[in-house]
Amino acid sequence: MPDASLATSTRTLLRINEVAVETGLTTRTIRYYEEVGLLAPAARSDGDYRLYDASDLDRLQFIRDLRDDAGFSLSQIRQLLEDEAARGRNRERLRATTDPIERRRYLGEAEERVLRQIALLDAKAARLATMIEDAHARLTRIRGHLIELEGVVTEAAR
Amino acid sequence: MPDASLATSTRTLLRINEVAVETGLTTRTIRYYEEVGLLAPAARSDGDYRLYDASDLDRLQFIRDLRDDAGFSLSQIRQLLEDEAARGRNRERLRATTDPIERRRYLGEAEERVLRQIALLDAKAARLATMIEDAHARLTRIRGHLIELEGVVTEAAR
């Protein structure tokens, strides 16, 4: 029964339209993201259909969140994902070597990348934070006035 | 000396290229923002030159920050600025009326707008916050490894 393993591995792979439904993206968008190097499908079928696995779904969700919620451009997203990939490769190299000097170099590079990411994210977060603060201040002011008014209205209703 | 007031008011007004230098935007971008309704120049000269005042500069800086730092689209920015303007008009109406029922209605609308803004901003902020958290976690891990290595390196140097 060599067909069983094939069936089980196939069962977890999705075709592009299923992925589109699952992620809320269009098939065109998914293909476009592949075109610009944001993700490659886990596999291709015999007839060259794109086949995606669970980690592909995660990655697409992540991309969508970065795009919609955080407002990053696709090139910024690619930069973030590439840094992530470089991080993974670095970890491999780190595990492969025992020379402490080299290890320190790898770690230093990793630190730099993370600091770059944090700087990028912090700039956005800071701007958003002040805007949110302002909005909340306005909200409390408005609600204060509304509470004042409640007193006046109930007084008048008496 | 009717010319004095004109001189002083003129002195504080900038032409488009000065504004561009000041804000780091291009003249084309500034004209485009006018085209799509993000800001109108405070005045025009005799020869129809655009003339901007200090509040125009503030507004342009603000727009630039929202665009670059927060990653909003121009239509989102226009929405935010229009809500801001509606807020101003509402305050006027609020001061103009004494009827508590009407006052409550105006305040209710204002509350709605602010809540909409907060929801929009919070979504972005939340996504950014988790990303920043992750990045910091990685950073501390990396630094932990680096500190470990310091021990090994100094030990080897002895």
Next chain:
DNA sequence: TCTTACCTTTACGTCAACGTCAAGGTTTGG
């Protein structure tokens, strides 16, 4: 086997957010 639904690549269309001339008017120092 054949139809129907889904997939492929290729390619042109679109919208936002500008860049880049072109042709002409305005301001200002010499």
Next chain:
DNA sequence: CCAAACCTTGACGTTGACGTAAAGGTAAGA
């Protein structure tokens, strides 16, 4: 008054991020 520097309004070009239609290949059930 005049030349250089700056401005005006078009209008067409470009890039990113997709939409959409065309011409075919594939998968699965009747």
